[in-house]
Amino acid sequence: MHALRWTLLGLVGWWTLAALPSGTIGGAERAFAQRTGVVLRFTGRQGSVARREVVRAAQERLELIPRAEVEATARDLGADLDTEEGRALVADELGLSVLVSGAIRGRGREAVTVIRVYDDEGKLRSEREAPRPVGRGNRSTIFSYAGEAIDETVFAIQEREAAEEEERLQAEMDARRAAAEAEEAEREDEGGSTDGVGALPIFSFTLGVQGRTRDARVDLTDPGAARTYEAGLYPELTIHLESFFLRGRDDALRGLYAELDFAYALGLASDEVIEDGMGGSVTNGVDTTAWRFLAQVGYQYPFARDRALIGALLGFGIDTFDLSTNETFFASSYPQLRVGLVAQMQILQRLLWVRLDGGFRLVFDEGDLASQHGGDGSTTGYDIGVGLRGRLDVGFTYGARFGFTRYSLGLGGSDAPLEGTGGSDRSFTLGLDAGWSF
Numbered sequence: 163m164h165a166l167r168w169t170l171l172g173l174v175g176w177w178t179l180a181a182l183p184s185g186t187i188g189g190a191e192r193a194f195a196q197r198t199g200v201v202l203r204f205t206g207r208q209g210s211v212a213r214r215e216v217v218r219a220a221q222e223r224l225e226l227i228p229r230a231e232v233e234a235t236a237r238d239l240g241a242d243l244d245t246e247e248g249r250a251l252v253a254d255e256l257g258l259s260v261l262v263s264g265a266i267r268g269r270g271r272e273a274v275t276v277i278r279v280y281d282d283e284g285k286l287r288s289e290r291e292a293p294r295p296v297g298r299g300n301r302s303t304i305f306s307y308a309g310e311a312i313d314e315t316v317f318a319i320q321e322r323e324a325a326e327e328e329e330r331l332q333a334e335m336d337a338r339r340a341a342a343e344a345e346e347a348e349r350e351d352e353g354g355s356t357d358g359v360g361a362l363p364i365f366s367f368t369l370g371v372q373g374r375t376r377d378a379r380v381d382l383t384d385p386g387a388a389r390t391y392e393a394g395l396y397p398e399l400t401i402h403l404e405s406f407f408l409r410g411r412d413d414a415l416r417g418l419y420a421e422l423d424f425a426y427a428l429g430l431a432s433d434e435v436i437e438d439g440m441g442g443s444v445t446n447g448v449d450t451t452a453w454r455f456l457a458q459v460g461y462q463y464p465f466a467r468d469r470a471l472i473g474a475l476l477g478f479g480i481d482t483f484d485l486s487t488n489e490t491f492f493a494s495s496y497p498q499l500r501v502g503l504v505a506q507m508q509i510l511q512r513l514l515w516v517r518l519d520g521g522f523r524l525v526f527d528e529g530d531l532a533s534q535h536g537g538d539g540s541t542t543g544y545d546i547g548v549g550l551r552g553r554l555d556v557g558f559t560y561g562a563r564f565g566f567t568r569y570s571l572g573l574g575g576s577d578a579p580l581e582g583t584g585g586s587d588r589s590f591t592l593g594l595d596a597g598w599s600f
Contacts, residue, residue, distance in 0.1 A: 197319075198224060198260075199262065199312075200226060200261055200262070201216050201217045201229060201262045201263075202229055202261060203229065204264040204275075205264075205265040206266030206273075207266050211295040212264060218305055219305045220260075222309070223309065223316065227256060227258065232252060235255055243263075246280075249284030254282070258282055260279060260282075260315055262311075263278050264277045274292065274294060275292040275295060276289070276291055277289065277308050277311050278311075279312055281322075287314065288311040288312075288314040288315045290308070290311045292308075362416060362464065362468060363404065364405060365405045365407075365600060366405065367401075367402075367599070368559055368595040369401060369595060369596065369597055370400040370563075370594055371397055372425070372591050372595075373593065374396060374397075374425070374427070375393060375394065375396075375589055376393040376452075376589045377391075377588050377589070378491065378494070378585070378586070378587040379586055380531065380573060381585055382582055391432075393430070393432065396427055396430045397427070397429065398428060398452075398593070399428055402422070402423055403421060403422045404419070404421040404422075405419070417462045417463050417473060419460050420457075421475075422456070423455060423457075425453065425454050425455075426452075427452035430450045430451070431448075431449075432449075433446070433447055434448050448485050451484040453482055454479065455480060456477050456478075456479030457477055457478055458476065458500065459477070460475035460477075460502075461473045462506070469507065470508065471507075474501070474503055475503075475521070478500070479497075480496065481495070482494070483495075492529075492533075494528055495528070495529030496528060496569065497525070497526045499526075500522070501521060501522050502521025503519070504517065504519050512553045512555070513552045513554075514550065514551075515552060516550055517547075517548070517549040517550075517551065520545065520546045521544065522542070522544055523567075524540075524542055525542065525543060528573070531571065531582075532573065534578060534579050535575075536575025537572070537573060539573060539574050539584065541572045542570055542572070543569035544567075544568060546566050549563040550562045558596070558597075558598060564590075564591065568586065568587070568588040570584070571587060573585055
């Protein structure tokens with residue numbers, strides 16, 4: 163009965179292998195093809211017979227190294243293959259993944275074949291008890307059980323190696339993250355930050371439309387006499403260019419800055435109303451053109467990890483309001499030098515920044531206003547402005563600007579056709595723009 167029981171177990175083992183999906187065993191062999199192993203001595207009566215079946219199973223899964231070579235290496239190293247430390251030492255020396263050993267226990271019909279499979283660290287990973295190596299059925303069972311034990315051990319090794327690889331990759335990722343954080347901290351200590359790149363575009367170009375008003379007045383020498391011009395809100399096409407052309411530097415020179423503003427009036431027209439002396443009036447159209455530009459260079463010191471900047475600008479510009487011949491007001495043209503201050507600060511990362519501007523303007527000439535009303539005095543002006551702007555990661559840039567400019571006209575001179583004593587010229591602007599920056 164005992165022999166019959168082991169024979170039935172062997173048949174069940176073969177049936178289980180046969181029932182595996184097609185390619186499963188072949189896939190296992192391919193997975194293990196690069197593994198090396200050894201089948202050591204099997205002790206006990208008929209141990210060599212049992213070992214032959216185990217060798218047959220191992221050959222389908224492993225690249226076997228001769229037992230004699232392994233035992234000789236163990237002797238040279240002074241390693242005991244019956245201990246975990248000894249097996250690990252020999253496995254490391256020969257590049258072994260799997261070591262198999264076994265023994266025949268008991269006597270007669272009660273004898274069993276014990277199969278032990280160890281990994282490359284010398285640890286026991288799988289153990290099976292098969293019948294004694296007597297009879298074809300029993301030997302088939304030993305073959306089957308040995309294959310199962312080797313498979314189980316190799317899968318365990320693969321899982322351990324996968325876990326070790328995952329730990330290694332995680333450690334590399336942690337190291338990269340730590341290095342990046344250290345680099346960012348170093349840049350922050352030096353005053354730089356990748357978060358502030360939106361404040362320091364290498365180049366930015368925007369087009370916009372804004373509304374502008376004009377209210378000008380020239381006081382004459384006659385008491386209470388004056389010439390005035392007033393334009394309601396009219397549209398302008400605007401172009402704005404700016405550049406932090408040394409943004410790539412890590413030092414404070416990245417704050418060097420240049421910008422250009424240009425505006426041209428669209429569809430602007432003026433009417434002159436002349437009293438006819440009989441209680442009536444005549445209205446004449448006056449051709450009107452207005453344009454202006456301002457080019458500036460300067461420096462904006464970046465701080466708070468480039469989330470805020472403050473600096474000064476020096477620029478040259480012309481503000482022209484040209485009127486055709488009329489009896490009410492004359493054309494003006496203000497070539498000028500501007501000295502200004504600027505500050506900007508991040509409100510919502512790159513999406514929203516606020517900018518404040520203020521400047522003093524020294525005007526060199528007043529155009530026809532000077533030739534008609536005298537230009538012996540000096541004309542000065544000032545401006546203030548508030549802007550909002552933002553930038554998407556793709557580079558799309560948008561903004562809104564409000565500004566106020568006022569000139570104090572230094573007019574006068576006895577040789578002028580209409581001698582003036584002074585005056586003023588002021589305007590408000592409000593506009594939107596959009597474009598691209600990088």
